[in-house]
Amino acid sequence: MVEAGPQVFIDAVQEDVDVVDCAGKCLAPGLIDMRVTTGEPGNEHLETLASACQAAAAGGVTTIVCLPNTDPVVDDVALLEFVERRAAEVGLISVHSYAAATKRTRGEEMSEIGLLHEAGALGFTDGPKAIASAMVMRRLLSYSTVFGTLVIQHPEIPELVGEGVMSEGETATRLGLAGIPAAAEVMMIERDLRLLALSGGRYHASRVTTSAAIEVIARAKADGLAVTCDTAPHYFALNEGAVTDYRTFAKVSPPLRSEADRRSVLAGLANGTIDAIASDHTPRDQDSKRLPFNQAADGVVGLETLLQVTLENVHNGALTMLQAIRALSLRPAEILGLPGGRLTKGSAGRSGDF
């Protein structure tokens, strides 16, 4: 049985085709992970492009898109080319990059969007930092329309995050940790959607984690705005309970949310409001995690487990196989304008289809 079969052979299996009995296995296109942090350049002790590519290949991911928040920040063409060249040397999988939306991701001045776009940047983002200024966001959206490129937001109002290290609520209060209100996410998305309506452009909210934000995005999509979004496996596999006992290994940004939010994320994936699942792979060393919770770094690795954690929800019935593959492969390809994401006649030679 081939899940993709009905589309490939709509009528019947033609007589002159070799029939391969896959014995219940699923043939899917290689996965596209649209949010990966590597340590190259600058933090090679955390992850090199080579190790990231190996991790991706091990997890069935054949295309990754790297965030620009390296050291130095990928905010100019030379650095973008450096990353592309290093990735080509590894050659294991296909590696693409985003570029910084603002110079040095400071949130003040636009980076050279036109030149970077020409050099192959798939989108513009300040990585784990929100583009906080409404004026900067407005100009980014507006200017990016010239190139039809994507502006990717980390949707959180920094002032509301403040000193917060986990989701606000009873658990945070019991642990004595400063909380981040869930509203910080939806407020930023609502603001950006207004700007999108005003300025045009293509807007992508990266890692949507709350019911309120999913509702707002569903409405904006219904209104015809050019908005897409993704989430990461930890937001549908875990809830805020994972950080009790100060487990810093589950400290991520945005923080793990309530159980109700976790269910909403799964529902959003099932109904297509959330377009994609990105691993938000963020390698950390023990030194930055084995610390008091307040001091520990955000982030978890995810390239190797992206597929497994998603498939868990296929097996338990929360998602269908096609919904999962759509979010892991087809939609990321469409959003980023990449080939792949589907099994077509010409794609047979592409690496990693399995």
Next chain:
Amino acid sequence: MTRKHSSLRGRTLINLFFENSTRTRTSFRAWPAKRLGGDVINMSVGTSSIKKGETLIDTAMTLNAMHPDVLVVRHADSGAVHLLAEKVNCSVINAGDGTHEHPTQALLDALTIRRRLGRGLEGLTVAICGDIAHSRVARSNIHLMAIMGARVRAVAPPTLIPAGLERMGVEIHHDMERGLADVDIIMMLRLQTERMKGSFVPSIREYYRLYGLDYEKLKVAKPDALIMHPGPMNRGVEIASEVADDIDRSLIREQVEMGVAVRMACLDALVSAQVAPVGKEPVIHIRDERADDPHNLQKCPLARPGKRSRRARRGVGRGWTGGRGGSTGLHRRGPGGC
């Protein structure tokens, strides 16, 4: 209490204070050595390698190699003591971690109330007033007072009430007059401006006017309502001087005295438990007699000094456990049980 005791003889206690403290540190410092016969090593951030960039876990491993019997730790980050306790194989006492817990303070508060009233806390109404958001003392007291049968109110402006507090069995008030109505005990908390990032109240003047405890606001409480404060006090910020110094109503000095007693008792309880041979450690679980759940343990034997459990009275073991990561923050580790 002044009786000399030798239960700490030959034992090493390390006071590890990553944050300033006067009361807690002193009561863990001089007294145990003097009265319980132990050796005390005091370490503070200024003199340790922490300033040189050593991580908490490295500090823990270094101290662990000195084979102390008890570590007393205060740290500015919630959960830091918990983290440290996982890495050492001696007893660890939480002397306050961030805005999480300060268990010995809650124990001494309960003891102070018991001694003054000559009875348990059942049925009392306790109002905790002030900067609850930044207070570890408030959290520990909310747990302990509720376990001991008191009703707990939190009285503070909404900006100083942490989210979800009502789910911890606390009645919340934003108005002193309503919050203090008919209460038996008033616990004032210090406005912890050093932990505040940004403005939580407009001004000290306004805060004192609305939330500072003076005789006028005290009128609505029970006529014999008692006043407590974990210190250090900011006179004229959260409490009027004449209220703080009222010998009939204020328990503030007694709290400091009980602090020494409670901390000595904690040390005694922990080291006594360590004497037992490996694998046969006596552990007393003092049960909360009101709770139906047999696993719902009241983790603080010191909270009821006059009324020890039956097992304790029979002399079954002499140690007690705080449970791994338990809310009392008192971590017992068996020898080698890292």
